[in-house]
């Protein structure tokens with residue numbers, strides 16, 4: 001769809017569809033966007049703006065921010081003006097809205113003067129529901145005058161953190177956006193961001209004069225992302241195994257630290273027949289643009305990139321983000337991995353990590369010409385990151401804890417939850433390891449030290465006389481890999497350091513002393529055994545593999561979607577998201593009525609694409625029959641419940657929760673759901689608890705308990721945890737572990753839902 005279309009009326013928006021005033025937000029959400037219910041705070045935000053109030057919305061990427069202004073813009077008279085600095089995204093955003101039958105357009109420097117004129121005419125004629133503009137355009141006197149001549153539904157200020165002079169995304173034009181309020185005091189404004197901490201939030205409120213705005217803060221948890229850190233062994237082979245075993249045909253991002261490594265890795269992947277593209281700041285702007293466009297529009301494209309890649313990438317179906325090198329900080333890690341799974345479907349954040357990484361990063365910080373004060377902050381950040389890598393706790397708890405958010409229980413969807421990691425008393429091993437550094441005069445790297453500890457017969461050791469030091473051969477009880485793990489952890493904990501000048505020789509530090517003297521104990525993480533063939537330790541893919549029949553249907557649906565996308569020159573996810581195709585695969589709708597109940601299928605898309613997709617499904621069913629265990633469609637539509645007080649971070653029923661719900665409703669028991677979906681029993685229970693909270697499932701349907709048992713548990717909650725409705729432990733202990741945490745969670749959910 002070329003820009004010359006920008007001025008045209010949205011296709012297919014027939015009178016029956018027109019979002020008139022008699023339709024409420026739920027109706028618009030269901031009919032136009034095809035979603036059964038609002039998620040989390042969305043409903044409240046929409047209500048606030050509908051009534052003309054200002055709002056500040058902080059939601060993680062993938063939290064459904066844009067609906068918060070799109071729906072009020074459709075319901076209020078006039079055009080919604082969306083201010084965004086991300087010019088590259090506007091075309092896709094507008095394409096996606098038009099697919100839904102919404103009359104949207106954009107104005108930025110990429111349009112020809114003639115196209116701009118068309119858009120302005122459409123605005124004046126009242127033919128636009130939403131208009132996206134870049135801030136520099138908005139603030140021209142000419143454009144402001146133009147806006148004076150039309151009714152305005154609202155101003156949405158996207159990426160509102162760009163107003164902060166302390167942030168790296170600072171945009172000077174943003175500081176002038178307070179002019180909007182001065183000029184149109186009656187028009188509601190909604191500021192949105194995914195990255196604001198408390199000081200930035202204050203700055204947004206102040207600079208945009210949003211003092212009266214209601215604030216909506218979502219959780220920064222991204223529950224569908226599975227976090228994993230694997231010990232670095234042969235990183236490229238590990239990466240290949242990860243891609244081959246878990247993400248064949250998927251779209252994703254691989255981050256590397258250096259440009260050279262980006263080039264080499266992309267080359268390697270292409271050599272293996274993968275569609276991999278490089279992206280780094282050393283390439284020409286044109287090459288970068290082309291590769292980014294290919295990534296956004298293509299199907300199954302992998303981008304290998306430095307951190308230069310990512311700003312303004314809003315592709316919903318990125319299935320993995322892999323780090324071959326450590327990111328710079330936990331903030332960076334959160335932001336980079338946050339590009340995965342914005343559609344809410346399972347996605348992987350996978351990282352290889354080893355001693356070399358932390359040496360390299362320490363060196364980068366120490367060698368940098370910046371001030372001492374600044375270096376200290378950087379080192380502190382690095383240490384937080386190492387704490388995450390070396391953690392034996394749930395990774396998500398560590399990650400969210402870093403951002404000041406606490407997660408009550410382990411998540412069940414990270415490597416340490418899925419394969420719990422033991423801690424062991426490594427005091428003696430640490431003493432041996434440190435003393436070996438000392439005995440060899442702090443001049444050798446880790447591999448040599450390990451050879452000495454394990455008593456290797458080597459010419460080099462004999463030459464230096466290290467076969468006669470007291471630590472020679474005293475470390476036979478551990479393998480070379482295990483010693484490597486010990487040394488890595490000692491360095492990460494600051495109990496040893498790496499001499500960056502001295503070719504990576506390990507040295508003792510101040511903190512080594514108490515360990516050597518036996519005054520302090522050292523607890524170490526027992527790294528999972530490495531599998532000899534290829535990959536690192538593997539916790540199972542984020543989603544269980546499909547059976548061949550489902551896999552074939554999945555491919556057919558995707559191929560048909562790709563065909564439609566190519567015909568129209570839009571990214572495939574603009575036609576239907578992966579989440580929608582996945583529901584088609586699970587529920588196998590047979591007619592328009594059933595298809596219309598699939599999440600993401602609104603009336604316009606049903607009319608446009610329904611027949612084609614139903615044909616693909618019917619052809620497939622003719623060849624393979626309908627699976628016997630096909631779950632019934634979810635009830636249309638799941639009732640939206642207003643978010644309860646203090647729970648505005650609720651994220652509603654995600655696709656994975658709905659899948660569990662469907663199976664539960666079909667009478668499949670919890671253990672079988674877990675097995676069939678390849679997830680843990682606790683995870684199934686947490687899904688069911690969500691459904692109970694949302695009123696989508698009754699407690700008795702979810703747990704095999706009698707009335708009296710439920711009564712006893714409720715009583716225990718009321719007695720034991722009256723003030724902290726989120727604590728399960730006292731109740732669990734009161735029943736001496738008789739009831740699974742998951743069961744308790746469901747009962748508690750029923751209590752909050754009442």
Ligand SMILES: [Zn+2]
Pocket residue numbers: 393394395396397410411412413414415416417
């Ligand atoms: Zn976890």
